Amino acid sequence: MSTISNRAKTMQESPIRKLIPLANAARKRGLTVFPLNIGQPDIHTPEPIREAIRSFDQHVLAYSPSPGEDYLLEAFSNYYKKNNIQLEPSEIIVTTGGSEAIFFAFLAICDPGDEVIVFEPFYTNYNGMAHQTGVYLRPVKTFAEDGFQLPPMESIEKAINKKTRGILICNPNNPTGTVYEKPALVELAKLAEKHGIYLLADEVYREFTYDGLTHTSIMHIPGTEQNSIMLDSVSKRYSACGARIGVVASKNKELMASCLKFAQARLSSPTVEQWASRAGMLMDPSYFAPILAEYQRRRDTVMEGFSKIPGVVCKTPCGAFYVIAKLPIDDAEAFARWLLTDFNHDGKTVIVAPAAGFYATPGLGKNEIRISYVLEVEKLKAAMEALAVGVKKFAELEKAGKIAK
């Protein structure tokens, strides 16, 4: 009988999604399961996008051009210019979600066996894209104790070797919520340039910075444009994750010509959702003010919840809508399962993402979880309350040796 490939066997399951069947089973038993595991915003998709879908009016739902519809490339270019990022439509290719942007970038800069440096914990789907493209993600550690800031450049430089083709950052960061500030980014861009490697920045959370912090794009750093690749998506920006519309952008023409060949191989990105995304990109930036205020309230609610759990290590993050917390337990994976199979607090429980899946180095992150705060404040309060009770109980069970190792 035919078998499957080694790369299929060794492909990681999504640590974010793999517990979903347990959550569904818990819901069937009548529990309220607050979803803190996935970055699916509950904020309504803005009306202009929904209206664009309703008004889609082509007789033939035709292929789009491989690099994306002209009107959408134009809309992205204008949006970037509003953000002080100078990118022409020809320097942008529409991708099927930010995922595909990463995929194209990996294919374009790496041959199998080549390396890209990532800062762990990192967005777990980078693993999936690296695995599929034969790229080795070389992790450089960051730590809960200092809010997962970039490490000193010397330790990053140590990770660079002959096979290194790029450094990939996510800013604001998923899964840590960390916002990297300009001085560190300038150093990083210079480091990449010095070694003739690319700096790739996943900036899908660009707008989501709190406490008055402003976002620095790698495209704001002058002089390193030929080494910079920006990855972007409308998913989080406009609560439109289901649109699967992202972009890869660079001023490096050879790189963009390569990405175009990969784009041609998959023909095009979805047509209706390019039309819908355009409506988002044309919206006035004032749209974000109340959204950001809401996310900041939620962030504060989560941090207040953590402050009531003794032994938690978690610095207040300033961006995106994630936070990684180190818990006073040993096994966060078992904890996350237990929350869904053996626990409830007044009929409520939570689904969280065990953080080990966000690390590449075996053994790291075992007592950490990632939380997405994509729930209303009242629900978040209840969720954090249930989580606090859960942590306490589970820690006792571990202490009593009642959790299988």
Next chain:
Amino acid sequence: MSTISNRAKTMQESPIRKLIPLANAARKRGLTVFPLNIGQPDIHTPEPIREAIRSFDQHVLAYSPSPGEDYLLEAFSNYYKKNNIQLEPSEIIVTTGGSEAIFFAFLAICDPGDEVIVFEPFYTNYNGMAHQTGVYLRPVKTFAEDGFQLPPMESIEKAINKKTRGILICNPNNPTGTVYEKPALVELAKLAEKHGIYLLADEVYREFTYDGLTHTSIMHIPGTEQNSIMLDSVSKRYSACGARIGVVASKNKELMASCLKFAQARLSSPTVEQWASRAGMLMDPSYFAPILAEYQRRRDTVMEGFSKIPGVVCKTPCGAFYVIAKLPIDDAEAFARWLLTDFNHDGKTVIVAPAAGFYATPGLGKNEIRISYVLEVEKLKAAMEALAVGVKKFAELEKAGKIAK
């Protein structure tokens, strides 16, 4: 400065799309350019699909489940059962176009360096997917002279070696329009089973068979289910290429579990277009009768056009909406360019796909072109007329040594 990868440098440009800039330039000069290059049907997308888009009504345009929306998996399963194909929703995963279905299948069955047998000429985007996944497509030749039917099993068996993981067919065939009939398919499925390799069938043109021919799915062949992978898409079936909705389907559970991991890595397929595709899958099969009659008329128009060009080799194809023709010229690539840059017939010309891009073996297909008949009969007549004049003139120019080799 950073460079790009070897796999980016050696990635093939789309032979179907690469001439588009020349066609656009010709249009700017005032020419009518009939598009015979791309499989983009002009048939209107059925009203139920367009109505589903207009009625899309979710407050949040959210991620879909990675394997696809339950309602769509259910709709595909029911559609297959109507086609006498027994597939449960759990045996189907929604993909972002048929392209991604091929991509997942290659990843799931092949490690880099493994081989999949294809029958050349073959759908050029298989090249792109193979290139990206490090799969070697081992070509087995088929010939214009016998309508590109499958070769004898002995010659296929000779192409199987230790690295072979599958045999990929497209039935009805893009780019040849050939329909493989049941006896040959049964032999092929048995051959795959004998060698413990997969039989992959791209059946996106399932409904498009002419002259009363019925389509045989690999899922109609009993006893080889564990080795069979079906690839499908709504693109051609419902003139909905822009939806980017396909599926990979198999009764092999381990294979489907692998595909699911790859699906998780890219999160989900587009949400609005899953909703829209459902409306297509629910349509009554009677929808196809007038569409097929129309395509058959077009096929006849193309064949009549070819019959008037002396020296053309082209057997009447019975399926899909493509035909490959061997022309009485030496260099079809130069011819296709010349049609757009230096030729017009009463202000009209055509864009065709040079067929060499559909072959893997260097040197093959050099005097062949692929035509898609996705234009109304009157336009097709005019296009074939222009093509006939073009072939004659170009052959003379070649003879006179006026075409650079």
